[in-house]
Amino acid sequence: PTVWMLGAGVLAGIGIGATTFPLVLAAVTRVVPIQHRGIGLGIASAGGSFGQLIYSVATPMLVLIDWKIAMLALGASCLLLIPMALPLLRRPPAGSEAPAEDIPSQGPLLQDRRFLALAGGFFVCGVHVAFIATHLPNFVVAC
Incomplete structure (x- = not known):
């Protein structure tokens, strides 16, 4: 049980946290010129x-063959993220910074409606992905 908790809990949490949307989108924002940032x-x-x-379809199919093959395939495919992420390490192009008026400079973020809208969106997404889709079905089965 301890190995499972460390592997599924700690290592998976670190892996998910290191490759999650906000980090990827922040890196893309940093290297894409402002006029092409939306696309x-x-x-x-x-x-x-x-x-x-793709992973939600392929992983269960591979598990039906053998769970070890599924884990090896998942790990090997994750290694592909390394060369794909290398272009995101370059320096941002000149003029790619956001205009100063778009960046809140004073006051707490909790009073900025844009920040609250963004945080609310991530909260709703996290609740439905992490709780409703992942944990609730397992909890219901366990009960």
Whole structure:
């Protein structure tokens, strides 16, 4: 049980946290010029969602063959993230910074409606993905 908790809980949490949408979108925002930022963020978001769709179909199919094969395939495919992420390490192009008026400079973020809308969106997404889709079905089965 301890190995399972460390592997499924700690390592999976670190892996998910290191590759989650906000980090990827922040990296894309940093390297894409401001005039192309919308399309860049759209492509990155759509690519992430498409990847989730592929994994949600492929992983159960591989588990039916053998769970060890599924884990090896998942790990090998995750290694592909390394070369795909290398372009995100370059320096941002000149003029890619957001205009100063778009960045809240004073006052707490909890009073900025844009921040509250963004945080609320991530909260709703996290609740339905992490709780309703992942934990609630297992809890219901356990009861």
